[in-house]
Amino acid sequence: MIDIAxxxxxxxxxxxxxxALKSSDAWNLAATVSRxxxxxxVESHADFDAFLKARPDIRVISLCLPPVPRFDYAxxxxxxxxxxxxxxxxxxxxxxxxxxxxxxxxxxxTLYATWHSRAAAMVPAAKEWLxxxxxxxxxxxxxxxxxxxxxxxxxIWEPGGLGVFDPGINALSILTEILPDKLHLKNATLEVPExxxxxxxxALDFVHPHGAKVSADFDWRQEDDQIWQIEAVTDAGALxxxxxxxxxxIDGQEHSASAAALSGEYPRLYAxxxxxxxxxxxxxxxxxxxHVADAFLLGHRKIVxxxxx
Amino acid sequence: MIDIAxxxxxxxxxxxxxxALKSSDAWNLAATVSRxxxxxxVESHADFDAFLKARPDIRVISLCLPPVPRFDYAxxxxxxxxxxxxxxxxxxxxxxxxxxxxxxxxxxxTLYATWHSRAAAMVPAAKEWLxxxxxxxxxxxxxxxxxxxxxxxxxIWEPGGLGVFDPGINALSILTEILPDKLHLKNATLEVPExxxxxxxxALDFVHPHGAKVSADFDWRQEDDQIWQIEAVTDAGALxxxxxxxxxxIDGQEHSASAAALSGEYPRLYAxxxxxxxxxxxxxxxxxxxHVADAFLLGHRKIVxxxxx
Numbered sequence: 001m002i003d004i005a006x007x008x009x010x011x012x013x014x015x016x017x018x019x020a021l022k023s024s025d026a027w028n029l030a031a032t033v034s035r036x037x038x039x040x041x042v043e044s045h046a047d048f049d050a051f052l053k054a055r056p057d058i059r060v061i062s063l064c065l066p067p068v069p070r071f072d073y074a075x076x077x078x079x080x081x082x083x084x085x086x087x088x089x090x091x092x093x094x095x096x097x098x099x100x101x102x103x104x105x106x107x108x109x110t111l112y113a114t115w116h117s118r119a120a121a122m123v124p125a126a127k128e129w130l131x132x133x134x135x136x137x138x139x140x141x142x143x144x145x146x147x148x149x150x151x152x153x154x155x156i157w158e159p160g161g162l163g164v165f166d167p168g169i170n171a172l173s174i175l176t177e178i179l180p181d182k183l184h185l186k187n188a189t190l191e192v193p194e195x196x197x198x199x200x201x202x203a204l205d206f207v208h209p210h211g212a213k214v215s216a217d218f219d220w221r222q223e224d225d226q227i228w229q230i231e232a233v234t235d236a237g238a239l240x241x242x243x244x245x246x247x248x249x250i251d252g253q254e255h256s257a258s259a260a261a262l263s264g265e266y267p268r269l270y271a272x273x274x275x276x277x278x279x280x281x282x283x284x285x286x287x288x289x290x291h292v293a294d295a296f297l298l299g300h301r302k303i304v305x306x307x308x309x
Numbered sequence: 310m311i312d313i314a315x316x317x318x319x320x321x322x323x324x325x326x327x328x329a330l331k332s333s334d335a336w337n338l339a340a341t342v343s344r345x346x347x348x349x350x351v352e353s354h355a356d357f358d359a360f361l362k363a364r365p366d367i368r369v370i371s372l373c374l375p376p377v378p379r380f381d382y383a384x385x386x387x388x389x390x391x392x393x394x395x396x397x398x399x400x401x402x403x404x405x406x407x408x409x410x411x412x413x414x415x416x417x418x419t420l421y422a423t424w425h426s427r428a429a430a431m432v433p434a435a436k437e438w439l440x441x442x443x444x445x446x447x448x449x450x451x452x453x454x455x456x457x458x459x460x461x462x463x464x465i466w467e468p469g470g471l472g473v474f475d476p477g478i479n480a481l482s483i484l485t486e487i488l489p490d491k492l493h494l495k496n497a498t499l500e501v502p503e504x505x506x507x508x509x510x511x512a513l514d515f516v517h518p519h520g521a522k523v524s525a526d527f528d529w530r531q532e533d534d535q536i537w538q539i540e541a542v543t544d545a546g547a548l549x550x551x552x553x554x555x556x557x558x559i560d561g562q563e564h565s566a567s568a569a570a571l572s573g574e575y576p577r578l579y580a581x582x583x584x585x586x587x588x589x590x591x592x593x594x595x596x597x598x599x600h601v602a603d604a605f606l607l608g609h610r611k612i613v614x615x616x617x618x
Contacts, residue, residue: 068607071493093603094403095493159496159609184380184404187468197609293602294402298377300468300506 002274003030003058007048007073008065009037011153012087016116017064020266026274030058048073052080059083060277066153068160071096074111078103083110085273089169089289092160101284110276112269113284115173119268120245121257126230127178129250133234135179135212141229142171143222146200147309156198163190163198165292167228168218172288174230174245175216181209185291188299193307200307204295311583312339312367316357316382317374318346320462321396325425326373329575335583339367357382361389368392369586375462377469380405383420387412392419394582398478398598401469410593419585421578422593424482428577429554430566435539436487438559442543444488444517449525451480452536455509456618465507472499472507474601476537477527481597483539483554484525490518494600497608502616509616513604 006017009032018039021029031043033051038044045051061077062085063070071091077084078100090113091097097113104111117123144167146156155161162169175183183206190199200221206214228244240249248255261268276283315326318341327348330338340352342360347353354360370386371394372379380400386393387409399422400406406422413420426432453476455465464470471478484492492515499508509530515523537553549558557564570577585592 092607093494094599094606095491095603098599099491099493160607162606182404182408184408185402290403290407290602293599293606294404296605297403297471297602298401298469 001028002026002060002277003028004060004062005031005033005051005055005058006039007033007061007063009034009039010064013037013064014039016266017062020264020270024267024270027270031055048076052076052082060085060273062273063087066155066161067092068155068158071100074100075103078107078109078111081107081109083277085112085114085269088113088115088173089162089166089292090284090286091289094286094289094293097284097286097289101282101286104282104284108280110273110280111282111284112273112276113286114269115170115177115285115288116265116269117170117173117245118177119265119272120174121261122241122248122255123174123177123245124261125255125257126239126241126245126248129239129248130178130232130234131180133236135181135208135210135214136233136235137213138175138179138208138215138230138232140171140175140216141227141231142168142216143219143227145223145226146220148226152309157196159197161198162292163192163196164200164202164218164220165198165295167220168202168216169288169292170244171216171218171228171230172291174241176285176287176291178230178241183208183214183291185294185298188295190295190299190301191304192301193305194303195306195308199299199301200304202295202299310337311335311369311586312337313369313371314340314342314360314364314367315348316342316370316372318343318348319373322346322373323348325575326371329573329579333576333579336579340364357385361385361391369394369582371582372396375464375470376401377464377467380409383409384412387416387418387420390416390418392586394421394423394578397422397424397482398471398475398601399593399595400598403595403598403602406593406595406598410591410595413591413593417589419582419589420591420593421582421585422595423578424479424486424594424597425574425578426479426482426554427486428574428581429483430570431550431557431564432483432486432554433570434564434566435548435550435554435557438548438557439487439541439543440489442545444490444519444521444523445542445544446522447484447488447517447524447539447541449480449484450536450538450540451477451525452528452531454532454535455529461618466505468506470507471601472501472505473509473511473527473529474507474604476529477511477525478597478601479553480525480527480537480539481600483550485594485596485600487539487550492517492523492600494603494607497604499604499608499610500613501610502614503612504615504617508608508610509613511604511608
């Protein structure tokens with residue numbers, strides 16, 4: 001078993017990382033670092049530098065902090081010779097991400113910028129199905145209730161927190177994984193509550209190299225049915241990737257996942273991290289983040305009603 | 310002489326590109342493409358596709374259009390087998406820029422993403438002087454009167470036009486050229502007039518890898534003295550790069566430029582393009598654009614008084 005430390009014991013760590021690590025026979029959750037959060041039965045540290053000094057034997061560190069503070073921790077971990085796994089998004093800026101990738105390369109350490117939605121059960125099957133089809137149009141619909149999924153996460157509305165692109169980047173991570181062709185943003189509208197910095201909704205139109213119409217619709221004001229769907233119409237049928245990549249329908253007929261894919265998103269991320277360590281490789285694809293940066297650059301901002309939690 | 314076509318005959322083309330080409334003995338301005346602008350004595354076309362078909366003998370195309378429409382022209386030119394030179398910024402999004410760079414590489418064509426301020430007279434000297442110094446602090450001050458420099462350029466306030474980052478990116482292009490170390494943005498404030506999409510002012514703080522304090526202050530509301538300065542304090546004296554890179558002072562003493570540097574920014578860009586063509590190389594550094602994208606991602610937006618031309 002490989003010892004690993006988890007840094008930033010908040011909602012995503014407790015909901016996903018801890019269960020994934022505890023259920024794995026490859027990993028041993030050896031320590032946590034957090035100002036306030038703890039995991040029962042696991043050694044805990046409050047200060048990251050003190051932890052790095054106290055436990056040089058723990059070679060792998062997984063960072064589940066919000067994006068803005070993440071760079072400093074990742075840089076310190078790499079400089080201390082540790083392998084690093086990053087929650088999504090991999091940083092608050094693209095330049096940070098590039099710097100971490102360069103640092104890991106120069107130190108010959110593994111850096112894994114994870115995209116948990118790419119590890120959803122049916123993403124590999126959707127990618128395979130689309131590989132030899134001609135795309136006509138594709139619509140991403142990612143509509144969820146921010147109050148239900150991000151309670152009390154004030155950072156998510158702040159600069160660097162990305163607003164509705166925090167879930168939206170999950171859709172973009174799937175889109176950039178399953179399509180054989182590269183997209184670029186043509187135009188975007190960002191709806192920003194008058195009392196917030198981050199958008200609560202966004203509509204994106206992309207240019208597809210073979211002329212397919214590709215759009216995305218993100219909204220955090222969805223109170224009833226939660227929708228995380230990608231619908232792709234091709235010359236040889238229609239694909240629906242539903243439930244954030246968890247279910248796939250071809251022309252209305254559901255396809256089932258392989259046993260390996262059914263292990264869950266975070267167990268698959270940690271299995272991938274173990275593979276990267278074994279081969280001494282990095283996995284740092286920042287393309288989903290670049291599309292978000294492009295939306296912030298090119299997006300037309302529309303001020304909408306204030307939002308209160 | 311190499312035949313070249315100039316596309317987008319607006320203010321920057323007439324002020325800079327045309328005189329640079331006419332004064333060069335390496336280049337022949339063989340045609341222009343513009344819906345309305347013309348250059349006296351030069352063959353003119355209104356439609357770009359028709360021009361590409363009519364003049365396959367013109368192998369080099371320089372694009373001076375605003376950033377939003379530029380991608381479509383650049384892509385069409387590369388697909389038609391022409392070498393391309395891009396005004397700054399190189400596109401409206403980072404993904405566009407990356408796509409053009411990949412396309413040029415795959416077609417074995419020259420793509421030159423120019424940064425005219427990097428060709429200012431004293432930039433090479435400043436770079437050389439800073440190379441072996443230890444930086445303590447650096448302040449960029451880029452304050453100009455938008456009414457004087459961008460009259461009637463409505464696109465500059467629109468999404469993709471970058472607002473005050475249109476001149477600010479010139480400062481960032483110098484900064485990223487002269488500093489031996491890479492920066493990343495730590496925080497930013499963008500002041501956006503309530504009737505505009507683009508910022509009218511911006512304050513940026515960067516992280517420097519050796520702890521120097523690096524800041525930038527961009528403002529478009531400067532009515533009196535126009536300021537385009539970079540001040541760098543090091544362990545071995547202070548550098549002032551003034552007038553947008555045109556003059557350099559070390560500890561208050563002015564240094565003069567080499568004769569080659571005195572030829573002017575745009576003549577140097579076209580000389581560089583001729584070099585790239587001769588060697589079959591590309592020059593596509595998008596780092597200044599990435600810093601702007603980072604500022605849009607991470608910047609705290611503050612709504613300020615409306616602005617009227």
